[in-house]
Amino acid sequence: MGCTQFGERWHVGPNDLAIEATYEAYKDAGIGPDDIQACWFGTVTAPMIGIAGTVPAEALKLKDIPITRVENWCATGHEALRGACLGVASGTYDIVLALGVEKLKDTGFPGLGTGRGMHPVYEARRTSPGSFALAATRYFYQYGLTPEEGKRVLAQIAVKNHHNGSMCPKAHFHNEITVEQALSAPIISWPLGLFDCCGNSDGAAAAIVVRADMAQEFRSDPIYIKGLGLSMDCMLPHNRPGFEWTTFPSLVTSSRRAFEEAGIKNPRQELDIAEVHDCFTITELVIYEDFGFSPRGGAKEDVDSGFFAIEGALPVNTDGGLKCFGHPVGASGLRMTYEVYKQIQGRADLPQRQLKDVRLGLSHTFGGPPQVSAVAILGRELG
Amino acid sequence: MVGIASFGAYIPFSRLSRDDISKAWGRASMGGERSVANNDEDSITMAAEAIFDCLRGVERQRVDGILFASTTAPYKEKQCATLLAWVTDIGPETITADYANSLRSATSALRAAVDAVSAGSTSGVLVTAADCRLGYPRSDFEQSFGDAAAALLIANEGVVAAVEGSYSHCDELLDVWRTPEDIFVRSWEGRWVVEQGYRANMELAVSTALKRWGLVPKDFSKVIFPSPDARTHRRLAQALGFDEKTQLQDPYLATVGHSGTAHPLLMLVAALEQAQPGDRILLTAYGDGADAFMLRITEEIEGMGPRRGVRGNLASKMVLPSYERYLSYRGILDTEPGEPFRLFPSATVLWRDRSSVLRCHGSRCRVCGTVSYPIQRVCVNCRSNDDYDEVRLSDKPGKVFTFSLDNLAGRSDDPVVVQTVVESEEGSARIYCMMTDCQPSQVRVDMPVELTFRRIYEGGGFHNYFWKCRPPREGGNQDREH
Numbered sequence: 038m039g040c041t042q043f044g045e046r047w048h049v050g051p052n053d054l055a056i057e058a059t060y061e062a063y064k065d066a067g068i069g070p071d072d073i074q075a076c077w078f079g080t081v082t083a084p085m086i087g088i089a090g091t092v093p094a095e096a097l098k099l100k101d102i103p104i105t106r107v108e109n110w111c112a113t114g115h116e117a118l119r120g121a122c123l124g125v126a127s128g129t130y131d132i133v134l135a136l137g138v139e140k141l142k143d144t145g146f147p148g149l150g151t152g153r154g155m156h157p158v159y160e161a162r163r164t165s166p167g168s169f170a171l172a173a174t175r176y177f178y179q180y181g182l183t184p185e186e187g188k189r190v191l192a193q194i195a196v197k198n199h200h201n202g203s204m205c206p207k208a209h210f211h212n213e214i215t216v217e218q219a220l221s222a223p224i225i226s227w228p229l230g231l232f233d234c235c236g237n238s239d240g241a242a243a244a245i246v247v248r249a250d251m252a253q254e255f256r257s258d259p260i261y262i263k264g265l266g267l268s269m270d271c272m273l274p275h276n277r278p279g280f281e282w283t284t285f286p287s288l289v290t291s292s293r294r295a296f297e298e299a300g301i302k303n304p305r306q307e308l309d310i311a312e313v314h315d316c317f318t319i320t321e322l323v324i325y326e327d328f329g330f331s332p333r334g335g336a337k338e339d340v341d342s343g344f345f346a347i348e349g350a351l352p353v354n355t356d357g358g359l360k361c362f363g364h365p366v367g368a369s370g371l372r373m374t375y376e377v378y379k380q381i382q383g384r385a386d387l388p389q390r391q392l393k394d395v396r397l398g399l400s401h402t403f404g405g406p407p408q409v410s411a412v413a414i415l416g417r418e419l420g
Numbered sequence: 421m422v423g424i425a426s427f428g429a430y431i432p433f434s435r436l437s438r439d440d441i442s443k444a445w446g447r448a449s450m451g452g453e454r455s456v457a458n459n460d461e462d463s464i465t466m467a468a469e470a471i472f473d474c475l476r477g478v479e480r481q482r483v484d485g486i487l488f489a490s491t492t493a494p495y496k497e498k499q500c501a502t503l504l505a506w507v508t509d510i511g512p513e514t515i516t517a518d519y520a521n522s523l524r525s526a527t528s529a530l531r532a533a534v535d536a537v538s539a540g541s542t543s544g545v546l547v548t549a550a551d552c553r554l555g556y557p558r559s560d561f562e563q564s565f566g567d568a569a570a571a572l573l574i575a576n577e578g579v580v581a582a583v584e585g586s587y588s589h590c591d592e593l594l595d596v597w598r599t600p601e602d603i604f605v606r607s608w609e610g611r612w613v614v615e616q617g618y619r620a621n622m623e624l625a626v627s628t629a630l631k632r633w634g635l636v637p638k639d640f641s642k643v644i645f646p647s648p649d650a651r652t653h654r655r656l657a658q659a660l661g662f663d664e665k666t667q668l669q670d671p672y673l674a675t676v677g678h679s680g681t682a683h684p685l686l687m688l689v690a691a692l693e694q695a696q697p698g699d700r701i702l703l704t705a706y707g708d709g710a711d712a713f714m715l716r717i718t719e720e721i722e723g724m725g726p727r728r729g730v731r732g733n734l735a736s737k738m739v740l741p742s743y744e745r746y747l748s749y750r751g752i753l754d755t756e757p758g759e760p761f762r763l764f765p766s767a768t769v770l771w772r773d774r775s776s777v778l779r780c781h782g783s784r785c786r787v788c789g790t791v792s793y794p795i796q797r798v799c800v801n802c803r804s805n806d807d808y809d810e811v812r813l814s815d816k817p818g819k820v821f822t823f824s825l826d827n828l829a830g831r832s833d834d835p836v837v838v839q840t841v842v843e844s845e846e847g848s849a850r851i852y853c854m855m856t857d858c859q860p861s862q863v864r865v866d867m868p869v870e871l872t873f874r875r876i877y878e879g880g881g882f883h884n885y886f887w888k889c890r891p892p893r894e895g896g897n898q899d900r901e902h
Contacts, residue, residue, distance in 0.1 A: 157765045158777055158886040159794065161876055162829040162854055167839045170824030178822070178865040226839075227825035227860075272800045275841055275852030278790055282822050282841070 038062050040375040043240035043363035044209040051080070051140040052096035054241035058368075059097055059136060062243040066255045070097060073245075074130040076104045077120035079113035079137040080367035082144065093136055111314065111404025112267065113137060114242065114370025115411030119265050121246040131248050137372070138241040139365030147237055160275070160406075166226035166234055166317065168275070168406055173228045173319035175282035180334050184228050190337045191318035192219035194345075195232040195360060198315060201347050202357020204390040209238045209363030233318040238363025242371035244378075249419055260378045263397070264298030264414035266291035273406050287410040288327035288403060296329075299414035301397070305330050308351055309395040310380050312373035314403035314410075315358040324401070325353075352392055355380065366404075370411060373400035377415050422537045423582035423715065425482075425544070425575035426724075428473025429689040430466050431568045431676055431733035432457045433857040433893065436746045438563045444743040445558040450649075452674030456740060457567040459749040459834060460856055460874035460888065463490040463550035464500050464507075466569035466682075468873045471508045471548055472815060474571035477725040482575065483510050485536065485545035487529035489519035489681050492551050494875070494883050496600065504548065506778040507873050507885075509812050515542060523596075523646075523707030525549070526570075526681045531711065533574040534583050544575040551680030554750060556604040564649060565605075566677020570685035580721040581692060581701065583713055587629035590709035591621050603752075614652055618706050619659070625710035626660050626702070633714055637661040641699040642691045644669045646683040646706065675734055681707075688715075690730040695721055728893060736894035738857065748833035756832035765880030780814035780871060780887050782849045791847025813871065814887065816846040820867050825860050836860045842869055842889050857890040868892055 039061025041054050049057075063069055078093045090104025109116040114137035121135035177187035196216055202208040214232055222231035245255070252259035268291035274280045292304070301307050311330070315321035325336040330351060331344075339345060345353040356362050356376040359369060377398035385391040396417045403410045435453040442449035457466060467488055475483075486508075488501040501516035515536075519525035526549035533545035550569035555561025574583075595617035596607045607613055622645065630636065637643075643662050647653035653671050657664045669691045671678075679686055684705040691701055699717040704710060740746055747753040775781045776794035783795040785808050790801040793813055798805050821841045829837040838855035840863075855863060856874055869889035876886045 156773070157769055157879070158876060158884055159852065161884065161886070162826070162837050162839070163852075164826055164828045167824045167826035167829060167837070170826070171822045171839065171841060174824060174865060175822035223827075224825070225827055227827075229824075272792075272796070273852070276793055276850050277800060278792055278848055278850055280841075280850065 038065055038242070038244045038371070038375045038378050040207060040242040040372050041240050042207050043238045043365065043372070045142050046239035047142060049239070051092050051138050054140065054239060055092055055096040055136060055138050058138070058241035058243040059134065062134070062245050066245040068132065068245065068255065070099060072132050073099055073102060073134045074132050075102055075124050076134040076136060077107055077117040077124070078104055079107045079117035079370070080139055081108055081110065081113050082139065082141065082366065092138055093134070108367070109404065109411070110409055111316065111366050112370060112402040112409045112411035113367040113404070114372065115267070115400070115402050115413060116370070118244055118246070118371060118374060118413060119267060119411065121244065122262055122265060125246050125248055131251065133246045135244040135246055135371060136241065137243070137368035137370060139367040140239050141237050141365055142239050163406070164226065166229050169317040169319055170226040170229045172282050172323060176319060176323065177228065179283050188220055188228055188230070189216065190340055191233055191322065192216045193340050194315065194318040194321050195219045197346055198354050198358040198360040201355050201390070202361025204387055205356045205362060206386055208357040208361050209236045210357070210361045229317055229319065235316045235359035236361065236363040238365050240363055240365035240368045240372065242368045242375050244371055244374060258382045260381050260415050260417065261419050262413060263416045264295035264412070266294030266298070266412040268294065268410050270408045273408065275406060283323065284327055285323065285403070285407060285410070287408060288324060291410040291412045292328045292401070295399070295412035295414050299397070299416065301414065304328055304399070305351060308397055308399055310355060310377055310392060310398040311351060311353045312356070312358070312376050312398070312400045313353055314401050315354055315360050316364060316403070318360070320403060321353070321358070324403070347390065347392070355390060355392065370400065370402040373402065374413055374415065381415060381417050421579050421582045422534055422574065422576050423579035424572050424692070425578040425580060426474050426478050426573040427689045427692050428470045428476070428571045428727055429569070429686055429730045429733055430469035430473060431455050431730070432461055432466065433736065433738050434458050434740050434749070435737045436740045436743065440743045441563050447558070450563045453739065454563065454566040454677035455568055455679070456746050456749055457552045458856060459831070460876060461552070462494045462875050462883070463492045463552055463569070464494055464503055465873050465875055465885070466552070466567065467504055467548040467550040467571065468507045470550065470569040470571035471504060471546055473728050474546065474573055475508065476727045478573060480510055482544040483514065483546055483573065485515040485533065485542045486510060487517050487519060487533055487545060487547050489526040489529045489547070489549040490551050491520060491523065491525070491598070491681055492553055493518060493520060503778070506774055509779050509814070510546070515545070523681055524705045524709060524711055525707070526685050527703070527705035527711040527713070530572065530574070530713070531586060531588065534586070537574050537576050544573060547572045547574055547685070549682040549685050551682050552750070553680045554604045554752070557747070557752065560610070561605055561607070564673065564678055566679045568676055568679035568682045568686050570682050570689050572685060572688070578720055579718055580724060581695070581715040581717050584716050585629070585633045585714035587625060587632065587712040588709065589625060592708070593617055614648065618648060618652060619656055621710040622656055622704060622706055623659055625712045626704060629712040629714070635714070637667070639700055640667060640702045642669045642695070643667050643702040644684060644687045644691060645671065645704055646678065646687055647671055648678055649673065672730070686730060692721070693729050693731060697721055732893065745833060765882065765884055767880065767882065770884070775810060777886060780812060781810040782813050782846070783808035784811045784847060789847065791844070791849040793844070793849045793851050811846060813844050813846050813849060813851065814873070816844050817892070818842040818844040818851070818869050818871070818889065820863065820865055820869055821850065822865060823855070823863050825863070838863055840869070840889055851887070853886070854888045855890060856888040
């Protein structure tokens with residue numbers, strides 16, 4: 038696999054990012070461009086008319102092979118990985134490139150912008166923080182937390198992810214923060230403040246997906262895809278009757294599917310690492326419960342006890358997560374998978390952040406209004 | 421008998437202290453305050469509010485016409501009455517027309533409605549008027565104008581105020597005017613405007629009308645003179661022989677300001693709120709001439725249900741923090757628009773989805789009863805296909821299910837956008853919309869809200885309207901005074 042430096046990469050474009058991630062992946066797998074038989078390419082913020090597979094074709098000079106561009110909101114990186122896996126699993130290809138690239142910092146605005154919907158008036162002022170804040174407000178209300186208490190829980194998630202990111206060279210941000218700093222930060226979309234929101238970054242990540250039975254030919258320590266779950270909620274949560282806003286059906290069903298495929302019965306105990314979609318701190322909190330890491334309403338207790346800290350029983354977002362590593366949308370799913378891949382191999386970039394004896398990990402993205410969730414389970418052993 | 425069968429009014433939530441205007445320019449204040457349309461309001465949205473107020477307790481099948489009067493219609497070419505028909509869920513088999521260009525256009529529309537119902541070509545015509553005229557910064561008009569709307573239902577059944585006489589004349593003079601390029605109202609010398617324009621025309625109209633009707637001033641319990649200022653109001657009453665203490669309807673100049681085309685109807689609605697059976701009301705309007713109507717209150721007025729009316733609207737308000745805020749709300753100062761939109765405005769999309777977008781219709785599944793907004797062809801609950809009834813949500817109350825206070829999406833004069841998920845009382849349908857006319861810090865889960873039609877942004881060279889929610893106006897619906 039490969040992953041670029043994330044951050045405000047003013048001096049490079051999407052093609053440069055694609056090259057940076059892919060050539061690291063080539064080297065990692067001991068192959069070159071001639072070995073790639075097909076490519077699934079994910080990016081989100083392309084022009085309205087689409088860009089197809091032009092970026093990898095132009096940048097990587099992949100010659101006369103099928104290149105498919107995919108887009109599934111923030112789950113785009115995972116969608117590229119899924120496409121590559123299905124291509125190999127179908128028996129059509131043996132060696133496939135999954136590539137996610139996003140160049141957010143060419144758009145001229147911070148964040149993803151306003152009017153993130155499908156309709157000129159229904160969602161004209163919808164923003165990402167504005168939508169996820171709806172979940173925070175309702176979560177606080179349902180579990181009887183005052184805004185101050187609720188924000189303090191969320192702040193601890195931001196502090197954890199900043200601590201993890203501070204040790205990660207490729208992350209966008211490297212600063213540690215305190216709970217008090219997080220609580221006193223400017224409000225972006227109440228109740229979410231600055232440190233509840235992920236970074237807007239440029240970046241790319243890539244995976245070489247091969248047949249499991251030939252994986253050992255490329256490396257002695259290949260990582261196996263044990264399960265994939267992708268689920269889309271059937272209606273925009275904002276207008277869906279009865280939607281609870283403290284739990285998201287797509288999170289529940291996508292994780293359940295992936296756990297079933299991987300034979301996981303108790304994710305809280307069986308997983309050694311999880312890279313989950315912390316676009317906002319409230320998202321990570323809700324994911325703890327929807328993935329079965331914490332009981333309903335019990336995530337606060339696990340946050341308070343440090344259960345998800347890097348030295349905790351189930352370390353979550355060990356590379357800083359979207360919060361600190363950054364969130365170039367189409368790249369994120371593959372970047373999270375990259376962290377799990379490296380941790381299982383025992384090859385984290387700095388020894389101080391290498392977890393001990395990692396056998397089974399999860400990577401996850403969650404996108405849209407929000408609406409779509411993708412989960413991958415990775416493991417050291419085949420079968 | 422033809423006359424008024426129902427009535428309603430709208431005064432924006434925002435008010436501006438005239439002292440704040442005077443301080444900004446270092447000149448005398450007229451005192452009191454004026455109403456100011458919010459930055460998401462215009463004459464169409466205000467008229468829609470007045471119509472909804474007028475339609476309380478009225479079967480929509482009774483309405484077969486909408487006439488809209490304004491000198492500040494948001495389109496020069498494109499009818500506003502049709503938009504109002506869709507927004508208020510009238511028709512489409514209805515006559516529609518816009519009346520414009522004169523402060524007398526509301527009473528011109530009223531006359532046309534009375535004539536049409538009398539002739540039998542229609543049976544229930546809504547006459548609505550709204551204005552938000554701009555005076556030049558520092559001018560007297562800037563202080564004396566206000567923004568408001570009113571609506572009357574003219575019908576031949578259930579009449580609460582019969583139209584028993586009318587009089588009109590025209591006069592040609594350039595007292596106040598705007599060319600198509602003008603944003604602000606121009607005028608000739610003030611004394612000539614008042615003396616030769618307003619007073620001369622009104623005195624002629626009222627004295628001639630009374631003579632023709634064979635009535636004298638004391639025959640009227642209330643007279644409606646939409647005067648430009650309080651002094652002129654009193655002097656006109658004295659000149660015509662009306663008792664200013666008992667017969668003059670409050671012109672609301674100190675609380676609303678002169679609301680242009682809407683003002684005669686706004687004052688009339690206030691008079692109707694307190695009228696008793698047998699009362700005789702004199703309605704007048706001035707602009708390029710003058711109109712006069714004689715109204716007689718019937719026993720039906722006793723059965724009028726509660727409505728927000730003038731009193732209910734006056735009772736709830738938010739005073740703008742500064743004169744500058746008024747300037748930006750009315751577009752006199754440019755505002756930084758906030759983050760750019762990612763969506764392309766589309767006339768075809770708005771047309772295709774007009775039942776949901778304009779009428780605020782949701783779908784009620786005929787199989788399982790689930791109510792969804794916007795209209796869903798496949799039921800989210802039972803997945804029945806194309807098996808639903810449309811249901812109007814615009815006039816149903818709701819409550820906030822969850823919300824956020826978004827600092828990214830606002831314009832610079834209103835930086836906090838309150839995003840809400842509203843749960844409607846109608847089948848618990850969920851509606852995602854912004855909240856307006858509120859204090860963001862006061863928004864809570866479960867707080868009651870009502871829907872209001874607003875102009876949400878400019879794009880594609882046209883105005884994009886949609887529904888928002890707001891806390892119910894504190895004045896609530898007012899029972900009739902007895």
